[in-house]
Amino acid sequence: xxxxxxxxxxxxxxxxxxxxxxxxxxxxxxxxxxxxxxxxxxxxxxxxxxxxxxxxxxxxxxxxxxxxxxxxxxxxxxxxxxxxxxxxxxxxxxxxxxxxxxxxxxxxxxxxxxxxxxxxxxxxxxxxxxxxxxxxxxxxxxxxxxxxxxxxxxxxxxxxxxxxxxxxxxxxxxxxxxxxxxxxxxxxxxxxxxxxxxxxxxxxxxxxxxxxxxxxxxxxxxxxxxxxxxxxxxxxxxxxxxxxxxxxxxxxxxxxxxxxxxxxxxxxxxxxxxxxxxxxxxxxxxxxxxxxxxxxxxxxxxxxxxxxxxxxxxxxxxxxxxxxxxxxxxxxxxxxxxxxxxxxxxxxxxxxxxxxxxxxxxxxxxxxxxxxxxxxxxxxxxxxxxxxxxxxxxxxxxxxxxxxxxxxxxxxxxxxxxxxxxxxxxxxxxxxxxxxxxxxxxxxxxxxxxxxxxxxxxxxxxxxxxxxxxxxxxxxxxxxxxxxxxxxxxxxxxxxxxxxxxxxxxxxxxxxxxxxxxxxxxxxxxxxx
Amino acid sequence: xxxxxxxxxxxxxxxxxxxxxxxxxxxxxxxxxxxxxxxxxxxxxxxxxxxxxxxxxxxxxxxxxxxxxxxxxxxxxxxxxxxxxxxxxxxxxxxxxxxxxxxxxxxxxxxxxxxxxxxxxxxxxxxxxxxxxxxxxxxxxxxxxxxxxxxxxxxxxxxxxxxxxxxxxxxxxxxxxxxxxxxxxxxxxxxxxxxxxxxxxxxxxxxxxxxxxxxxxxxxxxxxxxxxxxxxxxxx
Numbered sequence: 042x043x044x045x046x047x048x049x050x051x052x053x054x055x056x057x058x059x060x061x062x063x064x065x066x067x068x069x070x071x072x073x074x075x076x077x078x079x080x081x082x083x084x085x086x087x088x089x090x091x092x093x094x095x096x097x098x099x100x101x102x103x104x105x106x107x108x109x110x111x112x113x114x115x116x117x118x119x120x121x122x123x124x125x126x127x128x129x130x131x132x133x134x135x136x137x138x139x140x141x142x143x144x145x146x147x148x149x150x151x152x153x154x155x156x157x158x159x160x161x162x163x164x165x166x167x168x169x170x171x172x173x174x175x176x177x178x179x180x181x182x183x184x185x186x187x188x189x190x191x192x193x194x195x196x197x198x199x200x201x202x203x204x205x206x207x208x209x210x211x212x213x214x215x216x217x218x219x220x221x222x223x224x225x226x227x228x229x230x231x232x233x234x235x236x237x238x239x240x241x242x243x244x245x246x247x248x249x250x251x252x253x254x255x256x257x258x259x260x261x262x263x264x265x266x267x268x269x270x271x272x273x274x275x276x277x278x279x280x281x282x283x284x285x286x287x288x289x290x291x292x293x294x295x296x297x298x299x300x301x302x303x304x305x306x307x308x309x310x311x312x313x314x315x316x317x318x319x320x321x322x323x324x325x326x327x328x329x330x331x332x333x334x335x336x337x338x339x340x341x342x343x344x345x346x347x348x349x350x351x352x353x354x355x356x357x358x359x360x361x362x363x364x365x366x367x368x369x370x371x372x373x374x375x376x377x378x379x380x381x382x383x384x385x386x387x388x389x390x391x392x393x394x395x396x397x398x399x400x401x402x403x404x405x406x407x408x409x410x411x412x413x414x415x416x417x418x419x420x421x422x423x424x425x426x427x428x429x430x431x432x433x434x435x436x437x438x439x440x441x442x443x444x445x446x447x448x449x450x451x452x453x454x455x456x457x458x459x460x461x462x463x464x465x466x467x468x469x470x471x472x473x474x475x476x477x478x479x480x481x482x483x484x485x486x487x488x489x490x491x492x493x494x495x496x497x498x499x500x501x502x503x504x505x506x507x508x509x510x511x512x513x514x515x516x517x518x519x520x521x522x523x524x525x526x527x528x529x530x531x532x533x534x535x536x537x538x539x540x541x542x543x544x545x546x547x548x549x550x551x552x553x554x555x556x557x558x559x560x561x562x563x564x565x566x567x568x569x570x
Numbered sequence: 571x572x573x574x575x576x577x578x579x580x581x582x583x584x585x586x587x588x589x590x591x592x593x594x595x596x597x598x599x600x601x602x603x604x605x606x607x608x609x610x611x612x613x614x615x616x617x618x619x620x621x622x623x624x625x626x627x628x629x630x631x632x633x634x635x636x637x638x639x640x641x642x643x644x645x646x647x648x649x650x651x652x653x654x655x656x657x658x659x660x661x662x663x664x665x666x667x668x669x670x671x672x673x674x675x676x677x678x679x680x681x682x683x684x685x686x687x688x689x690x691x692x693x694x695x696x697x698x699x700x701x702x703x704x705x706x707x708x709x710x711x712x713x714x715x716x717x718x719x720x721x722x723x724x725x726x727x728x729x730x731x732x733x734x735x736x737x738x739x740x741x742x743x744x745x746x747x748x749x750x751x752x753x754x755x756x757x758x759x760x761x762x763x764x765x766x767x768x769x770x771x772x773x774x775x776x777x778x779x780x781x782x783x784x785x786x787x788x789x790x791x792x793x794x795x796x797x798x799x800x801x802x803x804x805x806x
Contacts, residue, residue, distance in 0.1 A: 125742065135728070136731065140725060278743070565790060
C-alpha cells in the first residue's frame with residue numbers, strides 16, 4: 042500500500058491512541074469486576090447494560106475489519122455487484138432478530154452447545170457444536186489476523202515483510218492478554234468503544250462525501266460511474282461476472298454471507314450475554330438498525346471513493362480494494378482523519394478477535410471439556426482454568442497460522458467461516474427452536490455434515506489449488522468449480538438435519554419440545570420467573 | 571352490566587378473577603396492574619367453572635357480618651374496576667348471551683382464529699391495551715394456539731425479507747438487462763430494488779418492536795404464569 046503522508050507521520054499517534062484504548066478499557070473492566078473467578082463473569086461479563094449499550098457491543102462484535110474496509114472497497118471496484126454482499130448482513134440480522142435472538146438467549150447459558158443440550162442429549166451435541174464453533178472461530182480469527190498484518194503494517198509505515206509478521210504477533214499477544222485478564226467484560230467495553238468510533242467515522246465520511254457532490258446522490262452515482270472506467274455498466278449487475286461459474290460462485294458467497302451472518306458463534310455468544318428477553322429484543326434491534334445503516338453508509342462511501350479517487354487508483358493501491366476507505370480518508374481529511382481511521386481499524390481487530398478468542402475458548406472449555414469430556418460434572422474452577430488455557434492455546438495457534446499464511450492468498454477464509462456457520466450452526470439452531478420433530482441425531486448429522494462438506498469442498502475448490510491465485514498455486518486437485526461451498530453445503534446441512542431426525546430410532550417423533558416451545562413462544566425461560 | 575345488587579352468578583368472569591386476585595381493594599392500581607392480577611388469578615384456576623365456583627362460595631361463605639360487608643365491598647370494587655376498564659363486556663361473541671360467564675369457553679376450538687375479533691369487540695379505545703391483554707389472558711391455560719398464531723407473523727415477515735433478497739440476487743444474475751432499466755436519472759431498477767430492500771428490512775425491524783410490545787409481551791406474561799402453575803415439576 043502506498044499512502045502519501047502516512048510514512049512515519051501517523052505511526053506514532055496511532056500507536057499512542059491504540060495503546061490508550063487497550064489499557065483504559067482493560068483497566069476499567071478489571072477495576073469494575075468484583076467476581077473474577079466465576080464462569081458467568083468470564084463468559085458473560087456485565088449483564089446490567091442498557092439495550093443501547095448492548096446493541097452497540099453487538100454491532101462492534103459483528104463488524105469486522107473486512108466489513109469496515111472490505112465492503113466499501115468492494116463497491117468502489119465492482120459497483121452494483123458489490124451491493125448484495127454489503128446488504129446481506131442487514132437482511133441476516135433482521136432474520137436473526139425475528140426468529141432467533143430471544144428464544145436463543147433464553148435457551149442458552151454460554152455457547153451454541155448449551156442451546157442444543159437444553160433440549161437434546163447433551164454429550165453428543167456439546168461435542169459437535171463445540172468442534173464446529175472452534176473451527177469457525179479459528180478460521181475467522183486467522184482471517185482477521187492475516188488481514189490485520191496486511192492492512193496495519195503500511196498504516197504504521199512499515200513495508201518489510203517481517204514487519205507484517207511482527208504486527209500480527211504483537212496484535213495477537215495483546216488480544217490473548219486482553220481476553221485472559223478481562224474476559225467478556227473487557228471484550229464488551231472495547232466493542233462498545235469501537236462501535237462508537239465506527240458510527241462517528243461512518244457518519245462523518247458519508248456527510249463529507251455527500252457534501253462534495255452538492256448533497257445530490259444522483260450526482261454521486263453519475264460521477265462514480267464516470268470515474269470507474271465502466272461507465273453506466275458500473276451501476277448495473279454484471280461487470281464482475283465472466284461466465285456461468287462466476288455467477289454461481291457469487292450466488293454461493295452471497296448465500297453464505299446471508300445465512301452465516303445470522304449464525305456466527307461469537308455473535309450469538311454476545312447476544313446470549315443480555316439479561317432479559319425484552320432487553321435482548323431491543324439490543325438486537327439497535328444492532329440491526331446500526332448494521333443496516335452502516336450497510337447503506339458503506340455503499341455510499343464505496344461509490345464516493347470510486348467517484349473521488351477513481352477505481353483505477355484504488356485497485357492500483359490494492360487489487361482487492363481493501364484500502365479504498367483509508368485512501369478516501371486521507372484524501373478527504375488528511376492525516377487527522379487517516380489517524381482516526383487507523384485507530385478504528387486496530388480497535389476493530391482487537392474487538393472482533395477478542396470475541397472470537399473468547400468463543401473459541403468457551404467451546405473448548407465449556408462444550409468439549411465440560412459438556413462432553415466431563416459430562417457436565419466439571420467444577421466451575423476447573424472449567425475456568427481450561428477456558429484461560431484455551432484462550433492462550435487458541436490465540437497461539439491463530440498467531441502461528443496467520444504468520445504462516447501471511448504470504449499466501451487466504452481471502453477465501455472469511456467466506457469459508459461464514460459458509461460453515463450457515464451450514465453447520467444455523468440449521469441446528471433453527472430446527473432446535475422451531476421444529477417439533479428435531480432430534481439429537483439430526484443435530485449431529487447436520488453439524489458434522491455441514492462442517493465436513495464445507496471443508497472438503499473448499500479443499501477441492503479453485504481457492505485452494507489449480508490456478509495462480511490459489512492457496513497452493515503449484516498443484517491442481519480442484520474438481521469442485523466454486524470457490525465458496527455454501528451453495529452445496531448449506532442445503533446439505535438442512536437436509537442432513539431433517540434426515541437424521543426422521544431416521545432417529547432413539548427419539549422417534551422428535552425430542553421433547555414442550556418446554557422449548559414455551560421458550561420460543563414467550564422469548565423467556567420459565568425458570569427465570 | 572351487573573350492578574352490586576344483582577346476583578353474583580351474572581358477574582363477568584373478569585370480575586371473579588379480579589375478586590380472587592391478590593390485589594387489595596383499598597388501594598389504587600394502574601390498568602396494567604389490574605389486568606396482570608386478573609391474568610394471574612385466571613392462570614391459577616383449573617378452568618373458568620371452578621373460578622366462578624370459588625368466587626360464589628367465597629361471597630356467601632362469610633362467617634361474620636363484618637366479613638360479609640368486606641366481601642361485598644370487594645365485589646363492588648371488582649365490578650367497578652372491570653367496568654372502568656371496559657372489561658365487563660368481554661368476552662362477547664356474536665349471537666351468544668354475554669351474561670353467562672362460562673359461555674365463551676365452549677368456543678375453545680376457535681380461539682386461534684378469533685383472537686383479533688375478541689380484541690376489537692371490547693369497548694372503548696382508551697382501554698385498548700388493557701382489553702388486548704385480557705383478551706390474551708382468557709386463552710384457556712395451556713392452549714398454545716393463540717401464542718403460536720401470534721408468533722407466526724414475524725416468521726412470515728422474516729421469510730418475506732429473505733425472499734426479497736433472493737429475488738434481487740436472482741434478478742441480478744439472470745436478468746441484468748431488466749435491472750439496468752432506468753427509473754430516474756442514474757437510478758435503475760436494480761438500485762431501486764436495493765433501496766426497497768433497505769427500507770423493508772429496517773421497516774421489519776421497527777415493526778417487530780411495536781408488534782412484540784403489543785402482542786407477544788402480554789401473551790408471554792400470561793403463558794409464563796400459567797406454565798408455572800401447570801408444570802411446577804418442570805421448573806425444578
